[in-house]
Amino acid sequence: MKPIVAENQVKLGPARCMQLALTGMSYRMFRSLITIAILALAVAFLVHMLAYGLMGGAVVNDAYQQLRIERQSGEAVTRLTNPDSVPVILSTMTAAREPRRLEEYRRWANTDDATFEAVLASAKDAGRFAAYLESLPAPSYAALVGDDTPASLLERMADTNHFDRFEANVKTLQLNTPLGEWAQMRALATERWPAATRVARSIRAGHAVALKQVRDKFPGRSPRVLFAESPEGLGPALREAGFAITEEQLPLVADFVHRSDDMDAVTAMLAKDEVRQAFARRLRIEKREINSALVFNFIDSSAKAAWLEDVLASNGAPPQLTADRLEVLGEHYRTQARLESAAGVEPPDAGSFMGLPASTLYLIALSFIVCIVGVANAMLMSVTERFTEIATMKCLGAMDRFVMMMFVFEAAIQGVVGGLAGLVLGILLALLRGFAEFGSLMGSAASATGDIVVASLISLVVGVVLATFAAVGPSFVAARLAPMEAMRVD
Amino acid sequence: MTDATGKPHASDLAAANAVPDEEKPVIIRTLRLAKRYGEGDAATHALRGVDSKIYRGEFIAVMGPSGSGKSTYFNMIGALDSPSEGRILIDEVDVAQLSATELAFLRCQKIGYIFQSYNLIRYMTALENITVPMAFAGVSPEEARSRGMELLRLVGIEDRWQHRPIEMSGGQQQRVAIARSMSNLPKILLADEPTANLDLKTGQGVLDILVKINKERGVTVVCSTHDHRLLSLCDRIMWVRDGTIERVEEAKDIKITVGKIGGEDE
Numbered sequence: 001m002k003p004i005v006a007e008n009q010v011k012l013g014p015a016r017c018m019q020l021a022l023t024g025m026s027y028r029m030f031r032s033l034i035t036i037a038i039l040a041l042a043v044a045f046l047v048h049m050l051a052y053g054l055m056g057g058a059v060v061n062d063a064y065q066q067l068r069i070e071r072q073s074g075e076a077v078t079r080l081t082n083p084d085s086v087p088v089i090l091s092t093m094t095a096a097r098e099p100r101r102l103e104e105y106r107r108w109a110n111t112d113d114a115t116f117e118a119v120l121a122s123a124k125d126a127g128r129f130a131a132y133l134e135s136l137p138a139p140s141y142a143a144l145v146g147d148d149t150p151a152s153l154l155e156r157m158a159d160t161n162h163f164d165r166f167e168a169n170v171k172t173l174q175l176n177t178p179l180g181e182w183a184q185m186r187a188l189a190t191e192r193w194p195a196a197t198r199v200a201r202s203i204r205a206g207h208a209v210a211l212k213q214v215r216d217k218f219p220g221r222s223p224r225v226l227f228a229e230s231p232e233g234l235g236p237a238l239r240e241a242g243f244a245i246t247e248e249q250l251p252l253v254a255d256f257v258h259r260s261d262d263m264d265a266v267t268a269m270l271a272k273d274e275v276r277q278a279f280a281r282r283l284r285i286e287k288r289e290i291n292s293a294l295v296f297n298f299i300d301s302s303a304k305a306a307w308l309e310d311v312l313a314s315n316g317a318p319p320q321l322t323a324d325r326l327e328v329l330g331e332h333y334r335t336q337a338r339l340e341s342a343a344g345v346e347p348p349d350a351g352s353f354m355g356l357p358a359s360t361l362y363l364i365a366l367s368f369i370v371c372i373v374g375v376a377n378a379m380l381m382s383v384t385e386r387f388t389e390i391a392t393m394k395c396l397g398a399m400d401r402f403v404m405m406m407f408v409f410e411a412a413i414q415g416v417v418g419g420l421a422g423l424v425l426g427i428l429l430a431l432l433r434g435f436a437e438f439g440s441l442m443g444s445a446a447s448a449t450g451d452i453v454v455a456s457l458i459s460l461v462v463g464v465v466l467a468t469f470a471a472v473g474p475s476f477v478a479a480r481l482a483p484m485e486a487m488r489v490d
Numbered sequence: 491m492t493d494a495t496g497k498p499h500a501s502d503l504a505a506a507n508a509v510p511d512e513e514k515p516v517i518i519r520t521l522r523l524a525k526r527y528g529e530g531d532a533a534t535h536a537l538r539g540v541d542s543k544i545y546r547g548e549f550i551a552v553m554g555p556s557g558s559g560k561s562t563y564f565n566m567i568g569a570l571d572s573p574s575e576g577r578i579l580i581d582e583v584d585v586a587q588l589s590a591t592e593l594a595f596l597r598c599q600k601i602g603y604i605f606q607s608y609n610l611i612r613y614m615t616a617l618e619n620i621t622v623p624m625a626f627a628g629v630s631p632e633e634a635r636s637r638g639m640e641l642l643r644l645v646g647i648e649d650r651w652q653h654r655p656i657e658m659s660g661g662q663q664q665r666v667a668i669a670r671s672m673s674n675l676p677k678i679l680l681a682d683e684p685t686a687n688l689d690l691k692t693g694q695g696v697l698d699i700l701v702k703i704n705k706e707r708g709v710t711v712v713c714s715t716h717d718h719r720l721l722s723l724c725d726r727i728m729w730v731r732d733g734t735i736e737r738v739e740e741a742k743d744i745k746i747t748v749g750k751i752g753g754e755d756e
Contacts, residue, residue, distance in 0.1 A: 009594035010628030020625075027613025027654075392609045395570055396670070397598020397626040400590060483597075484571040 012402050014409075021409040032414060035378045039418025040425060042374035043463040047426025048433075049367040050455035053360035055434045055445035062444030063339040070336070073256035076245055079104075080214065080223035080238075083207035087151060089200040093123035094130070100244035107242040108206025109199055119199045122192040125179060126154055129188065132178045140173050155197065157189035210241035228257040263329055265318050267292045278311045297337075299330030335440075342438055371459075372466055379411055379470035387478050394483040407475035408468055415467030419460040427456065516582075517678060517710050518544040518567050523576035525562050536562040538733040539576065544712060546677075549704045551721065551741075552714040554730035560714040561682055563730065567712065568601055568680045569593055580678075598626050602671030602709075604681040608663040610655040616642065616666045617651040623673045634673075641669035645699055661692030668699055672709075679703065681713040697723060 025032045079101075084092070092101055106116050130150035133141060144166065145153055157163040163186060170177070179185045217237045218226055226234065227250070235247045245253075269275050276287045279295065299305050305327040312321050390403055434442050523540040526533045536559045544550055544567070554560050565571040566578055569585045578585045580596065588596065597603075610619050617638045624634035642648040645665035647658075655663050664684060671679055681700060685693030701723050704711045713720060721727060721741060729736040 007595045007599075008589075008591040009598060010626070012626065012628070016625060023618070024613050388609070389611055392611060393622070394594075395568075395597060395603050395609070396623040397594050397674075399594050399626075402626070482571050484565045 009397060009399055011399065014405065017402060017405040018409050021406045021413065024406075025410055025413065031382065035382050036414050036418040036421065038374055038378040039414060039463055039467055040422035042371040042378075043419045043422025043459055044426035044429065045367045045422075046364070046371045046462065047423050047456055047459045048429045049360070049364045050459060051427050051430035051452045052433055053364060054448040054451045054455060055430060055442070056360070056437070058446075058448035059342055059434070059438045059441050059444045062447070063342040063441060067336075067339050067343055069252060070256065072249070073253045074260075076249065076253045077223050077227060077257065079207075079243065080211065080226065083204050083211060086197065086200045086204055089203050090123065090126070090196065091151065093120055093196075093200075094127040096120070096124070096127075103244045104207075104242055105203045108203045108210060110202050110206055111199060115199065118192070119196045122188060122196040125184075125188050126151070126193060126196075129154060129178055129185070132176075136175065140175060143173065144169055154189060154193055158194045160190060163189050206242070210243065213241040214238060214243075224257050224261070227253045228261070230254050259329065259332060262320060262325060263292070263296070263333070265321060266295065266312070266326070266329065269312050269315065269317050269321075270295065272315050274315050275311060282307070293333075296330050296333035299326050300334070302327055305330070338439060338441055342441055368462075371462065375415075375463060375466040376470035379414075379467055380474055382410075383407060383471055383474040383478065390475070390478040391481075391483045394479075400479040403479040404472065404475055407471045411468045411471030412464060415464035416460075418467070419463035422463060423456050423460055426459070427452070514545040514548075516543045517546040517580065518542075518712075519579040519582075520563075520567065521577045521579070523563075523566055523578065524574050525559075525566065525571070526574045535733050537566070537573075540733070540735055542728065542735055542738075544710065547704075547708050547710055548726060549701065549711045549713070549724045550726045550728060551724040552712065552728045552730060553716070553721075554714075554736075558730045559733040560730050562733075564680055564682045564712070564714055568603060569596055570603070594626075598623055599674045600677050602674075602676040602679045604664070604667050604671050604679065604684045606683040606686045608655070608660075608667045608687075610663055610666060610670070612655055615652045615654055616647070616658070616669075619655070619666055620670045620673050623670060627674050629674075638669070638673065641672055642666075644672070644703075645669045646695075659692070660688050661695060664688060664692075664696050665699065668696070668703075672703065675707075677710060679709050679711045681711065681715075683714055683716070685715060685717050693717060694719065 089105065092098060093105065096102065102120070106113075109116050109119075133145060133150045133153075136144070148156065153166075157166055167182060167186075177185065179188065214226075214237055218231060218234070221229070230250055235245070235250055238245050270279075270290060270292060273287075276290050279285075279290050279298075280287045283290075283294075283298070295308075299308060302323065305323040308326050309321065309323040312326075393403060394400075431442075434445060438445075520540050520542045523537055523542075524535070525537040526535055528534055540559075540563065542563075552560050552563065562571070566573050567580075569578070569580070569588075572586070580600070585593070585596075611622065614622070617635065620638040620641055621629075621631070621634040624637065625631075629637070639648060639651060642651055645668050647662050647665050650658060650662060653662075655666070658666070664687075668684075671681075679700070684696055684700070688696060697717070697720060700711055700713060703709050713724070721744060724741050727739045727741055727744070729738070
C-alpha cells in the first residue's frame with residue numbers, strides 16, 4: 001500500500017456551494033421562512049418609513065403650493081384695496097418670503113437699487129434682532145421688551161437715550177450682545193432702521209399712487225368687482241401701475257372672488273331662521289349648533305345640494321346659488337380643509353435629506369436600527385444552531401472557505417427574498433397609511449415615485465448586505481474552529 | 491521507523507505487546523500526547539502523555555470506561571482536534587505541520603469517521619449524505635452517485651437511498667454513516683462508539699460491516715466501544731483509563747473470556 005502523502009484539498013466552485021445552500025434551505029423550509037419573514041418585516045419597516053415620509057413630503061409640499069395660490073389670490077384683492085401700512089411693508093421685507101411683493105416695493109420705493117438693497121439688509125438684521133429677543137428666557141425678555149413688540153422696540157431705540165438704556169439693561173442682565181457687536185446694533189437702531197422706515201413710507205406713498213392709477217382707469221368699481229369682472233386691459237393696467245400680478249393669476253383671482261362671494265352668500269343665508277330650522281330638522285341637531293363649516297361639509301352629494309338649493313331658493317337666496325354651484329363650493333371647502341390639515345402636519349423644507357422633515361428622519365434612523373438588529377439576530381440564530389452541521393462538514397473534508405461561502409449564499413438568498421417581500425409589504429403599508437391620512441390628496445404623492453424607488457432599492461441593498469454580513473461573522477467563527485471544538489459548542 | 495524522541499516509550503509498548511512490532515508498518519503513532527480542557531487548577535486532563543502505535547491494516551479496539559479519554563484520543567488521531575502537548579504522526583507525517591488545505595485533504599480522502607450519534611446531515615437523503623465527501627474531493631456527480639449506490643449495497647441498505655435520516659432507524663443511519671466514511675476509500679476508519687446508541691442485534695450488524703471492511707479492503711479500523719463482542723472480532727485491544735493507556739493486548743490472548751460473553755448474547 002502506498003503511504004499517505006500530504007496533498008492539497010480540491011477547491012469547490014461557487015456553483016456547487018450555491019447548490020448545497022439551496023438543498024439545505026429547501027429542507028429547512030420552515031426555519032428559512034421564519035428567517036425570511038423576520039428579514040421581510042425589518043425591511044418592510046424601513047421601506048414603509050421611507051416611502052411614507054417621501055409620499056407625505058410630496059403631499060404636504062403640494063398642499064402648501066395650492067394654499068399659497070389661494071392666499072395670493074386673497075392678497076391680490078387686499079393689495080388693490082388699500083396701500084400697505086408701514087409695519088406691514090417692513091415685516092414683509094423682514095420675512096423676505098414673497099419675492100413678487102418685494103418686486104412691487106422696489107418699483108414703488110422710488111429710490112435707487114443700492115438704497116433698496118441696503119433697506120433689505122437692514123430688514124434682515126431686524127429679523128435677527130427679533131430672533132435674538134425671542135430666544136431670551138421669559139424674564140429677560142419681559143425686562144427688555146416690556147409692553148413693546150420687538151418691532152416697536154427697535155423703532156423706539158432710534159432715540160439714543162432709549163438705546164443707551166437698552167444697552168445698559170442687556171449688560172446688567174449679562175446677556176449676549178445682539179447682532180454680535182454693539183456698534184452694529186447701534187448703527188441698525190439709530191441709523192439704518194430709521195432710514196428703512198423712511199423708505200417704507202415712500203413705498204406706501206408709491207402704493208397709493210399705483211392704486212389711484214388703476215382706479216382712474218376703471219372708475220366706479222371696487223377691487224373685488226374689478227377682479228370678478230376682469231375687464232379688458234386689467235392685467236396690463238395693473239402691471240403698468242407696478243403690481244406684480246401675472247396674466248395667469250387673473251382668472252385664479254376672479255375664481256377666488258366669485259367663490260368667496262358665493263360662500264359669503266350661503267353663510268349670510270344661515271342667519272335666516274327658516275334655513276336654520278330646515279337644517280336642524282334635516283341633521284337632527286339644535287339650531288344653535290349650525291355653522292358654515294357644518295353646512296359646507298354637509299354638501300357632499302348632488303342630492304343634498306339639490307335639497308339645499310330648494311331651501312335657499314324658497315328663502316330668497318341669490319340666483320347664482322344653484323345645486324351644481326353649491327356642490328362645487330362644498331367640494332372646494334373640504335379640499336381646502338384637507339390641504340390645511342396636510343400642510344399643518346409638517347412645514348415643508350424643514351429637513352435636509354431628500355426633503356424629509358427632521359421628525360421623519362428620526363423615525364427612519366430608528367427603523368434603520370431596528371432593521372439592523374432584526375436581520376443580525378435572525379442570521380445569528382440560523383448559523384449558531386447549525387454549528388454541528390458545520391463541524392460534520394469539516395470532518396468530511398470541507399474547506400473553511402466552502403463553509404463560509406455556503407452561509408454567505410444562503411444569507412444572500414434569504415436577504416433577497418426577504419428584502420423583496422419586505423419591499424412590497426412596506427410600500428403597500430405606506431400607501432394604505434397615506435390614503436388613510438391624506439385621502440384624495442395622494443395624487444400629489446406620484447411626484448415622489450422616483451425618490452421612493454431609490455429609497456426602496458437602498459432598503460433592499462441594506463437588507464441583503466446586512467443579512468450577509470450578519471451571517472459571515474458567526475460562520476467565520478464556526479469555520480475557523482477545529483471540527484471537534486465546533487461540535488462542543490451548544 | 492524509530493523516532494528519537496519517542497524511543498523510551500516505544501520500547502515500553504513493545505514489551506507490553508510482546509510482539510516484534512518493528513516488522514509491522516505503523517500507520518498512526520502518538521508521542522507523549524496530552525490534552526487539557528480549561529486552564530490552571532480548573533483544567534481537566536483528558537489525556538496525560540499517551541504513546542501509542544496503530545499498525546497498518548489491523549482492527550484495533552479501544553476499550554475503557556466513560557470519561558477515560560477514549561473520545562479525546564480518537565479526535566486527536568483523526569486530526570479533528572489539536573493536542574495541548576505531544577505529536578501525532580499519520581504515516582510518519584506530523585499532523586501539526588499540515589496546512590489547512592492539507593488537513594482538509596487528510597480528513598476527506600485518507601480518514602473515514604463514524605460517530606456515536608451518526609452526525610448525518612439532516613436535510614440530505616442517504617445517497618446525498620454519502621456523496622458529500624466525494625463532492626469535497628472533486629469527484630464528478632455521476633461517479634459519486636454510482637460509487638454511493640455501491641457503498642449502500644456494501645452496508646446493505648441500497649433500497650433506502652432516497653430516505654432522509656429522520657425516516658431511518660438508528661442502525662440504518664449508522665450504516666449510512668459507515669458508507670459515508672468509506673466514500674473516498676480511506677486508509678483509516680475511526681469509529682467512536684459506533685454501537686453505543688444501538689440495540690444488540692443492530693450493533694452486531696454494524697460491527698460485522700466494520701470487520702468486513704477491515705478484512706476485505708485492508709482498511710485500518712480503530713474502534714472505541716463498550717461492546718465486549720468486539721473483543722472476539724478485533725486483532726488488538728487498547729485499554730484506556732484516566733487519560734493513559736493501561737495495557738495493549740493481543741485479542742487471541744483473551745479469546746476464552748470473550749467467547750463466554752458472546753454466548754450470553756445469543
